[in-house]
Amino acid sequence: MKLLLVDDHSVVRAGIRRLLSVLMNAEAILEAGSTHKALSIFRVERPGVVVLDLNLPGAGGLDLLKRLLIEDPRARVLIFSMHTSALYVTRALQCGAKGYISKSASAEKLVEAVRQVAAGGRYVERDLAVDLAFNVAGSDEPGAALSARELDIMRLLAKGENLSAIAERLGVSYKTIANSCTTIKHKLLVQRTSDLIRIAVEMHAS
Structure with missing residues (x-):
């Protein structure tokens, strides 16, 4: 299995790459720090899972998520973000993400999320899923109506x-x-x- 890490912080990518290298039997762990590079790598390598941060320079992670799914509707994208608002979780899943996990999650939970998404399943961090359940219907949170x-x-x-x-x-x-x-x-x-x-x-x- 090939993995693609998309985060604009090289230190974060290096840490996640080392973590997944130790705990997962990945064929290759690729990296990108921008939307353009991520798309270029995705088109050539077709990774099994894309681990994607939302805070990317330029268009941002949600826009990249949509572009990846245009390239391949079967793309498996796991959002790995500092944003824990139910608004962002909902919007990412609506845009086609297969999972969502916060950057405060444990290493074991991140590996579990990657494995579950790689196997064709879905994964939402437990605490985020609880918040999401309370905000599914009629959320009045600022920004709920935004594209x-x-x-x-x-x-x-x-x-x-x-x-x-x-x-x-x-x-x-x-x-x-x-x-x-x-x-x-x-x-x-x-x-x-x-x-x-x-x-x-x-x-x-x-």
Whole structure:
């Protein structure tokens, strides 16, 4: 089995690679720190499981998840993220992820998750699954109505990026981002950009 680790922090990739090398009998453990490189490796190597962080530079992990599934609808992607909000778990599973585990999980749980997804199953970390069960219907959490791209914009706003920088990182025009922010404001029932930024920071405080 080939594994592909996608995380923009080389230290994190190195640690996970060593861990999986010791605890799993993987044919190869490949690495990528960006969406572009991850897609390039995926197209050539067709790994059995992709372990994907959501906080990637540029388009972000949810966008990459959708691109991987366009390349191969059978792709098995396990989200490995610092975000533990039920909103993110729900959106990742809706976008086609086969599993979701937090970066605070134990090494044993990560290996269990990779093995389960590799075998064709699904895996959601227990604590996240409990939170998800309480938020399945009618969630009023800020951002529940946002699309994957809108969530990426909120993620970048929370990191302090201005609209011009977000447009450049996502590869779209400033006008497109400005229009998206207007749509987000309508969905979140706010009028001021400062309120939008506040909500973005609160969403990503964990």
